[in-house]
Amino acid sequence: MLNRAALLLKYKEPAVRWINEADPYPDGKILTIEDVNRERTVYLISDADAGTDDDVRRWVEANFLSLWEWELEGWYTDERLWPTDQTLNQFDEWFDVEYHTVLIDTVDGPLMDDEV
Template sequence: MGSSPEGVTKWIKANWRSLFESELEGWYTDPTLWPKLTLKRFDEWFDVECHSVMIDTLGTPIEDDEASD
């Protein structure tokens, strides 16, 4: 997707719920206490900045493709 503004916007639209849940879990671990999760609310609550950070949104093992055997 790249780090262009369009690429970041596309990635956020595909992953906003996981990001929102991750942030809320830092405040309250009980999801019944969370507000209704919507993209509109995500946009109201968060300012998105593009940084070189890895977030596992798939929940599968992370493999280092550059690691030597």
């Protein structure tokens, strides 16, 4: 068992609308909520920051800009396409936050950081 919690962002309709409008696919394909929520990034946070819903909310309030930038960059690296109004209220309009406090490592081997 890992001493971490997992935090995931679930996209809502305003975020999906931005994805489709910021840089439309040439073939006219429109992504759905199901499409964008199929493969999500898992953010590992301290298990101490996920003891309660209030703890998670405080962590999100302190870190929402970083979360948002990671998500936006995952779609478009050109920051000119990003929304300019990156407030906590807009973050809440774009994402639901899920968290999970029990993480079990089933792999026999060390955890490694690819970026070190």
